[in-house]
C-alpha cells in the first residue's frame with residue numbers, strides 16, 4: 001500500500017494539468033509570520049483592521065507604517081524549499097508538455113524570486129504601488145518607503161497595489177484562476193487557512209470540476225481535500241517532486 005505522499009507523487013507525475021494554491025503558510029518557513037497566528041499582529045492591529053480602503057481613508061500614514069514594517073520583514077527573507085520545489089515541479093511538468101498553474105494569495109513576491117513563472121498573484125504584490133490619483137502602477141522596493149509616498153507623475157498619494165478586504169480581485173486574475181481550477185486534474189492547497197474569499201472556495205471549485213485535491217498544512221483547515229498531508233510546506237512539498 002502506497003503512503004499518502006507516494007499516492008500524491010504518482011498523481012502529480014501523470015497529471016496533464018496541475019493547479020497549486022498557496023497562502024501565508026508556505027512563507028512561514030521563510031520566517032514570515034502567518035496572518036492568523038500569534039505573530040500576525042502589529043501594534044495589536046489585525047490585518048483586517050488595516051488592509052481595508054476604510055482604514056487607508058481614515059489614516060493612510062498608519063497603513064503605510066504597517067506596510068513599511070512588513071516590507072522590512074519580507075525584504076530580509078528568502079524563498080524556502082517549498083517555493084523552490086514548486087519551481088522544479090513547474091519545470092518538470094513543462095518538459096513533458098503538461099500545464100502547471102500557481103495561484104497565490106501571498107503578496108511577498110517569494111514565488112517570483114524563487115523562479116515560478118506561471119503565477120497569478122491574486123492579492124497583488126507588496127513591492128508594487130498604485131497612484132490613488134492617476135492609477136499608475138509601479139514597482140517600488142524602497143524600505144522604508146517615505147510616508148506618505150507620492151506619485152512621481154501626478155503628485156497624488158500612492159497606495160500598496162494590494163487587494164484589500166472589501167475590494168474585488170482583478171477580473172483577469174479571477175478568470176485565469178477559474179480556468180486553472182476547472183481544468184486541473186490535481187490541485188495542491190498549501191498553507192492557507194481557507195477563510196478569505198474568493199480563494200477559500202477554490203478547492204471546492206476544483207473538486208466539483210473533478211480534481212483530486214490535496215491539502216498541505218500542519219493543521220486541519222479544509223474538509224474538501226481527498227488527501228491531507230500534515231506538516232510544514234518546506235518539508236512536504238519537496239517530497240512531492
Ligand code: APR
Pocket residue numbers: 022023024025026028029034035036037047048105106123190191192193194195196216217218219221231232233234
Ligand atoms: N507550512 C504550511 N502551512 C502552514 C505552515 C507551514 N510551515 N505554518 C502555518 N501554516 C498554515 C496555518 O495552519 C494556516 O492554516 O498556514 C495557514 C495560514 O493561514 P492565514 O494566516 O489565514 O493565511 P492565508 O490563508 O494566506 O490568509 C489569506 O488573508 O489576511 C488576508 O490577504 C491576506 O492573503 C491573505 C489572506
